[in-house]
Amino acid sequence: MLTGQIVNGFVSGMMYALVAIGFTLVVGVLDKLNFTHPEVLMFGGFVGVISLNVLPLPWAFVAAIAVGGAMGLITEFIAFRRFQGSDAKITAALASMAVGLIVTDLVQKLWGTEAVTLPPLTGWMAQRFSLAGVEFPNLQIVIVGITLGLAGGLHLFLERSKAGRQIRAVAESSVSASLLGIDVRRVTQAVFLISSALAAEAGLLLALRTGAASSDIGLTFGLKAFAIMAIGGLGDLRGAAVGGVIIGILEALMFYFGLGRLSELTVWAAMILVLMYRPAGIFGSTHVLEQRA
Amino acid sequence: MISDQLFFTGINILLAWSVYVSLITGRLSFAQGAVMAIGCYSSGVLTVRFGWPRLPACVAAAVVTAIVAAILGYPALRLRGVYLILVTLGITFCVRVTFENVNYIGGVSGFGGMAGSDLSTVVVAVVVVGSILLWLSLSPLQRSCDAVREDDRVASSLGINVTLIRIMGFSAGAAIAAVAGVLYGHYMNFVRPESFDVLLSIYVVLYVVLGGVNNMFGALLGAVVMTLLPEYFRILSEWRPTVFGLSILILLLFRPMGLLTFRLVTARVRKGPMAALKPLADRVQ
Numbered sequence: 193m194l195t196g197q198i199v200n201g202f203v204s205g206m207m208y209a210l211v212a213i214g215f216t217l218v219v220g221v222l223d224k225l226n227f228t229h230p231e232v233l234m235f236g237g238f239v240g241v242i243s244l245n246v247l248p249l250p251w252a253f254v255a256a257i258a259v260g261g262a263m264g265l266i267t268e269f270i271a272f273r274r275f276q277g278s279d280a281k282i283t284a285a286l287a288s289m290a291v292g293l294i295v296t297d298l299v300q301k302l303w304g305t306e307a308v309t310l311p312p313l314t315g316w317m318a319q320r321f322s323l324a325g326v327e328f329p330n331l332q333i334v335i336v337g338i339t340l341g342l343a344g345g346l347h348l349f350l351e352r353s354k355a356g357r358q359i360r361a362v363a364e365s366s367v368s369a370s371l372l373g374i375d376v377r378r379v380t381q382a383v384f385l386i387s388s389a390l391a392a393e394a395g396l397l398l399a400l401r402t403g404a405a406s407s408d409i410g411l412t413f414g415l416k417a418f419a420i421m422a423i424g425g426l427g428d429l430r431g432a433a434v435g436g437v438i439i440g441i442l443e444a445l446m447f448y449f450g451l452g453r454l455s456e457l458t459v460w461a462a463m464i465l466v467l468m469y470r471p472a473g474i475f476g477s478t479h480v481l482e483q484r485a
Numbered sequence: 486m487i488s489d490q491l492f493f494t495g496i497n498i499l500l501a502w503s504v505y506v507s508l509i510t511g512r513l514s515f516a517q518g519a520v521m522a523i524g525c526y527s528s529g530v531l532t533v534r535f536g537w538p539r540l541p542a543c544v545a546a547a548v549v550t551a552i553v554a555a556i557l558g559y560p561a562l563r564l565r566g567v568y569l570i571l572v573t574l575g576i577t578f579c580v581r582v583t584f585e586n587v588n589y590i591g592g593v594s595g596f597g598g599m600a601g602s603d604l605s606t607v608v609v610a611v612v613v614v615g616s617i618l619l620w621l622s623l624s625p626l627q628r629s630c631d632a633v634r635e636d637d638r639v640a641s642s643l644g645i646n647v648t649l650i651r652i653m654g655f656s657a658g659a660a661i662a663a664v665a666g667v668l669y670g671h672y673m674n675f676v677r678p679e680s681f682d683v684l685l686s687i688y689v690v691l692y693v694v695l696g697g698v699n700n701m702f703g704a705l706l707g708a709v710v711m712t713l714l715p716e717y718f719r720i721l722s723e724w725r726p727t728v729f730g731l732s733i734l735i736l737l738l739f740r741p742m743g744l745l746t747f748r749l750v751t752a753r754v755r756k757g758p759m760a761a762l763k764p765l766a767d768r769v770q
Contacts, residue, residue, distance in 0.1 A: 223567075274738055283737055285567065286690070286737065287734055290730035290731070297727045415578075418574070419575060453582075454582065454586060460578040
């Protein structure tokens with residue numbers, strides 16, 4: 193039973209990590225909070241609703257990445273491009289909040305405020321495997337696999353590819369990067385595309401796991417990923433991933449010990465404590481220290 | 486019906502002012518939902534469980550909330566910009582979850598039994614709070630707040646206690662939000678912790694952004710426009726979040742200072758230098 197809870201927590205943690213990595217990528221490169229991100233996560237579930245009704249399952253993952261990426265580009269264009277410069281952080285955050293409100297409202301107009309059930313999974317995905325005497329749905333393997341694949345891919349992309357090097361250069365200093373001939377706008381678009389694609393993918397996985405897409409997870413699950421990002425340290429990809437897994441397992445343990453109703457409190461209280469006493473996050477990335485000045 | 490709408494307009498004006506008061510010291514707070522809940526529940530407990538009369542209960546709730554806000558704010562207000570946004574959002578969640586788990590005040594299922602506020606009480610509250618804010622806008626204290634907001638290092642070199650001013654701003658805002666919470670609770674007769682969720686806090690901040698942050702009438706205008714207009718235009722009430730979001734976006738793009746931009750003191754003393762006017766982004770550190 194405890195093993196089961198821990199594995200479930202680990203899988204939730206993987207999804208937290210996927211969302212938090214997207215958040216932290218935007219913060220790390222642009223120093224700005226993207227409040228549309230939770231709503232892109234929410235919309236990923238509804239992409240699943242559409243595509244599962246007309247196409248086989250694997251296409252849903254492709255569709256989520258494509259739609260999420262497109263939403264990222266749109267968000268960048270509407271809420272961030274006009275608000276550049278270091279003093280526009282708050283403005284951009286407010287503008288992206290406004291975009292988030294619009295996205296949520298449109299989804300609720302189209303699908304209503306109730307959760308929408310996804311078509312049931314079939315074949316291998318509907319079966320279960322057993323680990324240490326506990327049965328788990330095969331979907332959990334898919335979730336862990338996709339998350340590890342995407343996070344690993346992102347790591348390799350940032351560390352090894354030319355575009356990844358450009359992204360890191362802009363994160364260091366967008367002015368110097370542009371002097372070196374890097375197209376900062378293109379890099380910004382790439383960052384939004386990647387981060388929102390990750391969020392939509394996480395939203396799809398979340399909807400598959402719960403069996404329904406709901407329009408209010410943006411403000412619950414999505415904002416929790418925000419807290420996790422802050423716990424990991426703003427702009428710290430590794431911190432976001434580790435923080436996500438830690439919080440996922442911690443929540444599962446709290447449910448196991450009958451404190452489930454306090455689980456939400458843990459995340460936010462942990463975030464407040466981390467921001468007060470260790471604002472650079474659990475790994476103490478240097479990027480954040482400059483920001484706080 | 487019209488009295489309902491006016492009542493909620495009054496509540497929203499009070500909430501918008503509570504954000505504004507914290508904002509004149511340069512700190513943007515997304516914790517108004519939480520402090521409103523604290524005020525609402527403390528007054529509810531005092532009147533229902535201890536049988537206090539309503540007015541003392543309201544004052545006590547405002548004081549309690551201001552003290553709680555000062556305790557929460559003392560460490561939090563050292564943070565800037567996005568960090569403060571995150572922490573105040575966190576406070577909103579924490580307060581809600583805490584209230585949901587305290588059985589004494591009903592937990593998730595809510596707390597009821599308050600009664601006795603109506604349109605006239607909210608009008609009185611708006612007038613009282615409004616006059617205090619007007620007095621503040623014309624008083625030397627406003628200048629100290631301006632100094633703290635514009636440059637806290639210079640302000641402290643001038644002998645202004647920056648921390649004290651910031652905590653005062655945050656606490657005063659919390660007290661105003663608490664009054665709004667008290668009135669709301671006593672009007673609805675029954676509240677749940679989920680009535681004060683994070684969306685409320687976000688909306689209230691956006692009212693202020695819409696109306697303008699340079700004077701107290703901006704917050705008032707933002708709250709009135711966004712509460713009353715949807716009641717009279719059907720399309721607006723159906724598409725409220727979308728229309729609201731779009732107007733915020735358009736405003737931030739083309740009129741970043743909000744609808745009302747004049748500044749009270751400058752307007753009174755001389756035809757002032759426009760350089761003193763600043764959009765929200767420059768006012769938050």
